[in-house]
Amino acid sequence: MTYPQFFNKIPTIKLQDDLAFFLGAFENGLIEFSYLDVVKSAGHSCPTVLGAYLMTLKGLETLYKNEIPKRGEIIVEFKEAQNIGVAGVIGNVIMNITGATTTNGFKGLAGKYDRNHLMKFEQDINGANVRFTRVDTQESVDVFYNPNEIKAHEDMNFLMQKCIQENATSEEKKEFSKLWQKRVEDISNSIDSVIKVITDI
Numbered sequence: 525m526t527y528p529q530f531f532n533k534i535p536t537i538k539l540q541d542d543l544a545f546f547l548g549a550f551e552n553g554l555i556e557f558s559y560l561d562v563v564k565s566a567g568h569s570c571p572t573v574l575g576a577y578l579m580t581l582k583g584l585e586t587l588y589k590n591e592i593p594k595r596g597e598i599i600v601e602f603k604e605a606q607n608i609g610v611a612g613v614i615g616n617v618i619m620n621i622t623g624a625t626t627t628n629g630f631k632g633l634a635g636k637y638d639r640n641h642l643m644k645f646e647q648d649i650n651g652a653n654v655r656f657t658r659v660d661t662q663e664s665v666d667v668f669y670n671p672n673e674i675k676a677h678e679d680m681n682f683l684m685q686k687c688i689q690e691n692a693t694s695e696e697k698k699e700f701s702k703l704w705q706k707r708v709e710d711i712s713n714s715i716d717s718v719i720k721v722i723t724d725i
Contacts, residue, residue, distance in 0.1 A: 527560065527563070528569070528705045528708075528709065530705075530708075530709040530712060530713075531558070531559050531560045531563065531569070532558075532560070533712070534558070534559040534574075534577070534578075534712050535581060536556050536557060536558045536559075537556070537557045537558075537577075537580060537581050537584065537593075537621055538554065538555070538556050538557075538592060538593075539554075539555050539556075539557070539584075539592060539593045539594070539595040539621070539622075540552070540553050540554055540555070540592045540593070540594055540595065541553045541554075541555055541594075541595035541596055541623065542594070542596065542636075542637065543596055543623075543630070543636075543637040544595070546633075546637070553595075554592070555595060557620075557621050559574070559577050559712075561620075562576070562577050562617050562620060562621065565616075565617075565620050566613070566616065566617060569705060569708055570704070570708060571671045571707065571708060571711055572610045572613050572614060573613070573617055574671075574708050574711055574712060575614070575653075575669040575671060575711075575718070576613070576614040576615075576617035576618055577617060577621075578669065578711075578712070578715055578718070578719050579614075579618075579653060579654055579667040579669050579719060580617070580618050580621050580622065580656075581715075582667060582715065582719045582721050583654065583656040583665050583667040583721060584598070584622075584656060586665050586721045586723060587656050587657075587658060587663060587664075587665045588658070593622075594658075594659075594660070595621075595622060595623045596622075596623040596624075596637060596639055596642075597658065597659040597660060598622045598623075598624055598642065598656055598657070598658065598659065599624065599642050599643075599644070599655075599656070599657040599658075599659060600615070600618050600619075600622060600624040600642060600643045600644070600654060600655070600656060601643075601644045601645075601647040601649050601654065601655040601657070602614070602615065602643075602644070602645045602646075602647060602649070602653075602654055602655075603646070603647060603648075603649050603651065603652065603653075604645065604646070605645050605646050606626070606645045611645060614653070614654065615643060615645070618643070618654065619643060622642075622656075623639050623642070624639065624642035624643040625639045625640055625642060625643055626640070626641070626643050626644070626645070627640050627641065628640075629642075642659075649666060650666060650725065651668075652666035652667060652668055652722070653667055653668055653669045654666075654667050655667070655725075664725055665721050665722065665723050665725070666721070666722040666725050667719065667720070667721050667722075668719070668720040668721075668722070669718060669719055670718055670720075671711045671718045673714075673717065673718070674707065674710050674711045674714055674717075674718065675707075676703065676704075676707045677703045677706065677707070679699070679703060680700065680703040680704060680707065683696055683697075683699060683700035683703065684700055684704075686700075687700050
């Protein structure tokens with residue numbers, strides 16, 4: 525499987541999942557997600573998928589400080605409805621990492637490990653892209669993502685239109701895909717510029 529090598533440079537997200545431990549999926553329930561993992565599940569790499577990953581990375585890093593985040597014990601809230609804009613896309617990425625679901629997740633065993641009602645849409649979260657809350661302590665962080673300062677190559681939109689209209693040559697298609705991933709890479713290299721985490725909420 526061949527993919528852009530900058531995927532490997534993006535920090536991974538480590539979590540501990542009691543359900544995975546109980547069912548013997550991973551030793552001690554320790555799970556590690558990479559950006560490549562979410563790209564495979566999403567089927568593509570774009571600023572939105574990357575943003576969802578980076579918001580989770582930085583949000584959980586701030587929320588848990590020196591602790592390992594507890595998968596399945598994190599509430600995820602969005603301001604938008606699930607079917608508005610890219611909220612659903614972002615939600616799918618974060619769901620895969622945190623285990624949080626709306627009502628379509630694992631219902632638990634004997635009252636434990638329930639993953640439902642941990643992801644919520646249309647919430648009052650003060651304009652943040654997403655809010656993460658620890659179930660155990662009720663501490664929360666708001667995370668904002670703004671990739672707009674990272675500009676795309678001037679030819680990218682033009683080439684995209686040619687590709688969509690099926691007027692692009694093979695070389696132009698290749699060039700477009702390279703420029704698209706170059707912008708994703710540039711955003712990934714500017715994590716501290718594009719991600720803002722607020723703890724005083």
